[in-house]
Amino acid sequence: MFVLETNRLTRHFGGIKAIEDVSFKAKDRSIVSIIGPNGAGKTTLFNCFTGITKPTKGSIRFMNKEISGLQPHEIANLGISRTFQNIRLFSEMSVIENVMVGQHTKRKYNLFSAIFHNNNFLIQEQNILQNAFEYLEFIGLQNFADMRADNLPYGSQRRLEIARALATEPDIILLDEPTAGMNPAETEEVMSLIKNIQELGKTIILIEHDMHLVMGISDWIIVLDHGVKIAEGKPEQVRNDPLVIEAYLGKETIN
Amino acid sequence: MIKDIIEKIRALTKKSIIFRSSLIAAWAAILFLPFKDIKTAVMMFLSVLIGLSAIFFVRKSNFYQTFLEEFHPDFPHRFRKPALIALLIAFFVSPFILADYYLDVLIISGIYIILALGLNVIVGFAGLLNLGFAAFYAIGAYTYALLNTKLGLGFWACLPLSALSASFAGLLLAIPALRLRGDYLAIVTLGFGEIVRLTLNNWDSLTNGPNGITGIASPSLMNLSLGRLEYFYYIVFAFVLLTLAIIRRVESSRIGRAWIAIKENEIAASSIGINITKYKLYAFTFGTFWAGIAGTLFASKMQFVSPESFTFIESVFILSMVILGGLGNTYGTVLGAFILALLPEVLRGVQLYRMLILGLGLVLLMIFRPQGLLGGGKSVRIRN
Amino acid sequence: MFLQQLINGLTLGSVYAIIALGYTMVYGILELINFAHGEIYMLGAYLVIIFLGIFTAMGLTSANFTLALILSIILTVVFCSAYGFTVEKVAYKPLRNAPRLSPLISAIGVSIFLQNFIMLTQGATDRGFPYRFGEGHLYFLNVDITYLQAMIIIVSGFLMFSLRIFIWKTRIGKAMRATSQDKTMAALVGINVNSIISVTFIIGAGLAAVAGVMVAAYYGLINYFIGYIAGIKAFTAAVLGGIGSIRGAMVGGIILGLVEGLGAAYISSEYKDAFAFIILIIILLIKPSGIYGREIDEKV
Numbered sequence: 055m056f057v058l059e060t061n062r063l064t065r066h067f068g069g070i071k072a073i074e075d076v077s078f079k080a081k082d083r084s085i086v087s088i089i090g091p092n093g094a095g096k097t098t099l100f101n102c103f104t105g106i107t108k109p110t111k112g113s114i115r116f117m118n119k120e121i122s123g124l125q126p127h128e129i130a131n132l133g134i135s136r137t138f139q140n141i142r143l144f145s146e147m148s149v150i151e152n153v154m155v156g157q158h159t160k161r162k163y164n165l166f167s168a169i170f171h172n173n174n175f176l177i178q179e180q181n182i183l184q185n186a187f188e189y190l191e192f193i194g195l196q197n198f199a200d201m202r203a204d205n206l207p208y209g210s211q212r213r214l215e216i217a218r219a220l221a222t223e224p225d226i227i228l229l230d231e232p233t234a235g236m237n238p239a240e241t242e243e244v245m246s247l248i249k250n251i252q253e254l255g256k257t258i259i260l261i262e263h264d265m266h267l268v269m270g271i272s273d274w275i276i277v278l279d280h281g282v283k284i285a286e287g288k289p290e291q292v293r294n295d296p297l298v299i300e301a302y303l304g305k306e307t308i309n
Numbered sequence: 310m311i312k313d314i315i316e317k318i319r320a321l322t323k324k325s326i327i328f329r330s331s332l333i334a335a336w337a338a339i340l341f342l343p344f345k346d347i348k349t350a351v352m353m354f355l356s357v358l359i360g361l362s363a364i365f366f367v368r369k370s371n372f373y374q375t376f377l378e379e380f381h382p383d384f385p386h387r388f389r390k391p392a393l394i395a396l397l398i399a400f401f402v403s404p405f406i407l408a409d410y411y412l413d414v415l416i417i418s419g420i421y422i423i424l425a426l427g428l429n430v431i432v433g434f435a436g437l438l439n440l441g442f443a444a445f446y447a448i449g450a451y452t453y454a455l456l457n458t459k460l461g462l463g464f465w466a467c468l469p470l471s472a473l474s475a476s477f478a479g480l481l482l483a484i485p486a487l488r489l490r491g492d493y494l495a496i497v498t499l500g501f502g503e504i505v506r507l508t509l510n511n512w513d514s515l516t517n518g519p520n521g522i523t524g525i526a527s528p529s530l531m532n533l534s535l536g537r538l539e540y541f542y543y544i545v546f547a548f549v550l551l552t553l554a555i556i557r558r559v560e561s562s563r564i565g566r567a568w569i570a571i572k573e574n575e576i577a578a579s580s581i582g583i584n585i586t587k588y589k590l591y592a593f594t595f596g597t598f599w600a601g602i603a604g605t606l607f608a609s610k611m612q613f614v615s616p617e618s619f620t621f622i623e624s625v626f627i628l629s630m631v632i633l634g635g636l637g638n639t640y641g642t643v644l645g646a647f648i649l650a651l652l653p654e655v656l657r658g659v660q661l662y663r664m665l666i667l668g669l670g671l672v673l674l675m676i677f678r679p680q681g682l683l684g685g686g687k688s689v690r691i692r693n
Numbered sequence: 694m695f696l697q698q699l700i701n702g703l704t705l706g707s708v709y710a711i712i713a714l715g716y717t718m719v720y721g722i723l724e725l726i727n728f729a730h731g732e733i734y735m736l737g738a739y740l741v742i743i744f745l746g747i748f749t750a751m752g753l754t755s756a757n758f759t760l761a762l763i764l765s766i767i768l769t770v771v772f773c774s775a776y777g778f779t780v781e782k783v784a785y786k787p788l789r790n791a792p793r794l795s796p797l798i799s800a801i802g803v804s805i806f807l808q809n810f811i812m813l814t815q816g817a818t819d820r821g822f823p824y825r826f827g828e829g830h831l832y833f834l835n836v837d838i839t840y841l842q843a844m845i846i847i848v849s850g851f852l853m854f855s856l857r858i859f860i861w862k863t864r865i866g867k868a869m870r871a872t873s874q875d876k877t878m879a880a881l882v883g884i885n886v887n888s889i890i891s892v893t894f895i896i897g898a899g900l901a902a903v904a905g906v907m908v909a910a911y912y913g914l915i916n917y918f919i920g921y922i923a924g925i926k927a928f929t930a931a932v933l934g935g936i937g938s939i940r941g942a943m944v945g946g947i948i949l950g951l952v953e954g955l956g957a958a959y960i961s962s963e964y965k966d967a968f969a970f971i972i973l974i975i976i977l978l979i980k981p982s983g984i985y986g987r988e989i990d991e992k993v
Contacts, residue, residue, distance in 0.1 A: 104580055105579075106576060106579075106580075125579070125584075126576075126579035126580055127579045127582050127583055127584045127585065130579065130580055130581055130582035131582045135580065135581065136580050138576075138577065138580075142574045142576060142577035142580075143574075143577070144569060144570050144573040144574060144577065144578075145573060146569065146573055146637075147566070147569060147570075147573070151566060151569075154563075154566060155563075155566040155567065155569075155570050155581065155583075156581050157563075158563055158566070158567055158570075158581060158582055158583050159581075159582035159583075161563070162563070163562075163563065165559065165564060165591075165595075167562075168558055168559050168562035168563070168564055168565075169555050169558050169559060171558065175562070178563075179562075182563070218581060219580075219581070221581070222581050222582055336779070339775075340772070340775055340776060340779060343740055343743050343744070343772060344739075344743070344810075344811070344814040344815065345814055438794050438797070440801075485978045486974075486977075486978070488978075489977055489978075489981060490981075491793055491794060492724075492725075492726050492793065492794075492797055493932075493977055493981060495726075495794075495797065496726065496928065496932075496973065496977070497973070497974050497977050497978075499925070500925075500970035500971075500973050500974050501970075501974065503925070503966070503967070503970050504967050504970050504971065504974075507964060507966060507967045507970075508967075511963045511964060621921070622805070625801055625805065628798075632798060661813060662809075662813070664805055664808075664809040665805075665806060665809040665810060665813065667802075667805060668801075668802045668803065668804070668805030668806030668807075668808075668809060669802065669806050670802070671798055671799065671801060671802025671805070672783070672784045672799045672802040672803055672806070674802075675784075675788060675791070675795045675796070675798055675799040675802070676784075676787045676788065676799070679788075679791055679792075679795050
């Protein structure tokens with residue numbers, strides 16, 4: 055079963071074709087990697103999935119429901135959550151508050167409950183706090199719950215962003231370069247974290263430049279170049295695709 | 310040739326504190342010159358020279374840095390509970406101790422605290438700069454004034470109506486205005502504030518124009534008039550506490566967290582499912598609600614309203630309270646409102662300079678401590 | 694009657710347009726609503742009266758009025774440029790990398806400060822322009838134009854034209870345009886961004902000074918709060934034309950002047966000041982990019 059399908063998805067910015075006719079399917083509970091050189095349109099693709107950018111043409115179907123044209127928060131409510139290439143934590147909030155706010159749409163109560171602290175409020179807040187701690191434990195930051203988010207080291211900030219995304223209880227989680235700027239040991243940690251997320255029953259789509267990580271954990275790889283999908287397949291297929299080697303891996307190995 | 314001279318002056322400026330100070334002082338004196346005589350300008354030169362030299366000298370010796378560090382935002386954390394209890398008691402007994410004049414000042418401070426708390430919801434929590442908050446204050450005050458003098462409705466009946474009408478005006482403004490980016494939104498709110506004031510000023514048949522409305526009733530309870538200063542003090546005191554409690558509770562709920570999230574990063578907030586528009590509207594209507602309450606209190610305290618009380622400067626004054634206390638910090642806002650409301654009384658002797666100091670203070674605050682007195686510390690929005 | 698109001702509106706509009714240029718140039722480069730800009734205009738109005746007073750005391754005005762007037766205007770422009778330069782250095786430059794709202798609040802602080810500074814040093818009552826000049830009339834199609842009105846329109850037109858030439862043809866003008874498009878890139882190609890920002894403030898303030906002089910002479914009466922309302926109206930003009938666009942500021946100023954002149958004559962003069970705010974709100978809500986502006990998106 056496929057949780058996310060795009061059909062001939064296109065997004066132009068003025069005359070620039072950021073993505074052009076991209077079609078792919080992501081299997082439920084799989085890890086899909088999107089790779090490609092800088093400017094290939096990977097982040098634009100994520101922005102289309104999450105409603106931040108509206109596609110020029112084409113469709114995006116999530117669980118067989120058309121989602122292109124929906125607002126970002128509506129898409130998040132349906133069950134797609136993401137992290138950002140340039141970290142976007144709520145830096146003035148504490149670490150745990152960042153995860154608490156992630157449960158905004160899943161644990162609800164209204165203004166009057168908040169003012170009168172009624173039963174509903176107490177139960178929900180209890181849950182929110184408890185869940186938040188569990189997510190922090192999951193990413194290993196439970197000891198920093200009280201710290202301001204922007205005081206965390208860089209690698210931990212990336213993981214906190216993942217925890218916040220998980221707190222929305224998504225079916226699909228989109229990770230935009232989760233290991234950018236990390237050392238090999240931290241990258242290794244993130245790799246096992248991603249596998250753990252998959253074991254929670256979630257589908258993961260990630261944009262990544264670290265080929266070791268991509269080849270190591272992906273079930274499916276999509277290669278973009280200049281906004282066009284030039285190849286897709288299992289890691290070993292993509293690795294040996296001459297087009298990919300020419301457009302992308304060739305340059306990468308020289309580096 | 311000229312370049313050499315400029316280079317030399319530059320090098321000298323870097324090296325010598327006195328030279329740097331005298332250059333700046335001379336510049337300031339020249340700028341000042343057209344508006345006063347030469348003698349004053351020379352005085353100005355000397356005072357700036359001495360003042361700047363002292364500042365540069367102190368900065369060089371790092372005293373300044375340690376001073377700032379000592380004034381740490383976490384300071385109130387430890388003493389919060391005992392200090393709050395002591396304050397509560399002090400405020401509770403003050404009518405028995407203080408002279409009427411001071412009670413009067415405290416009442417006005419209380420009204421400002423309610424206003425500032427409401428504005429803090431909009432600016433501090435949701436990050437929406439509002440330069441026309443006095444308009445909602447005015448709408449609250451005039452709603453009570455009109456309902457009371459024209460229809461004879463009492464204070465308690467009008468209070469919710471005034472608050473809701475201010476809130477409704479907030480909603481009406483916010484629905485179209487929230488699509489705008491920060492500073493454009495600020496200008497639209499400013500324009501709205503001016504339109505409200507001009508309307509009050511010119512709609513003679515309803516508002517009696519610049520002369521205002523007189524003869525507004527004080528609150529009463531079961532035929533007992535609460536117009537006496539002590540009674541009114543307790544009413545305002547109770548409303549301050551009520552406002553504070555409600556806003557603290559909302560702040561530490563999912564609603565408050567959603568506001569902060571929106572302020573910090575709209576894109577990230579929407580990516581976790583927060584409906585940005587809805588929560589901004591929430592903040593606007595919720596914040597302006599308190600302006601309505603404060604307006605009603607103000608009208609019944611003064612028993613008189615006129616457009617003069619609701620100018621742009623008034624909006625800036627309320628905003629300054631929030632900024633001084635620390636944007637988004639509830640206790641800071643209370644402190645900021647209290648300080649600024651008291652300041653004119655403390656500065657009685659230099660009353661004329663009040664606004665001059667306010668303007669200068671805003672600039673200095675932005676440069677040296679933009680987070681305000683209590684802002685910028687670790688957040689405390691978890692209920693415990 | 695209609696044509697007469699048109700001319701009055703055009704005079705007013707030219708003044709708004711010149712002030713609006715300062716808003717639009719600063720916004721184009723710093724994305725800052727320079728709230729203190731209106732006060733510079735107010736300072737200009739005061740300064741020209743002060744300098745004329747000094748020259749009168751020296752006996753120059755009675756000897757050669759034109760020379761005294763021209764000297765006063767030059768001094769006013771020089772001083773106002775210095776004020777604009779100083780305000781930027783003191784109140785905005787330290788906040789270059791602060792959150793967007795900080796410089797705006799600082800600007801409001803400067804505005805309040807300057808207003809009250811003038812109130813304290815010059816008094817809270819109205820000040821009169823000491824001389825009347827340009828009172829002759831032109832009659833044209835039944836319309837009565839004073840020489841002063843004609844002068845205001847011509848000088849404004851000349852200044853706008855010169856600014857356009859300056860921005861499009863000179864090296865500094867080109868550097869200004871580059872800076873307004875991308876500060877980092879401009880710095881990388883060797884433009885001294887700080888000097889360009891200073892130049893922008895100096896030019897903007899100089900223009901505001903001229904506007905102040907013209908208004909002082911035209912209305913004959915000024916007070917310390919004329920800067921606030923004129924500032925808001927000029928800002929409205931800048932937004933109306935499309936903020937960041939020089940051409941927009943000119944067109945916006947003239948449209949606003951016309952609307953205000955005609956509105957005061959045919960709708961209600963009591964709500965004269967409200968027209969600007971209503972136009973501003975409508976423009977911002979319907980087309981915030983104005984007539985000539987470009988849309989701005991946030992980058993993800």
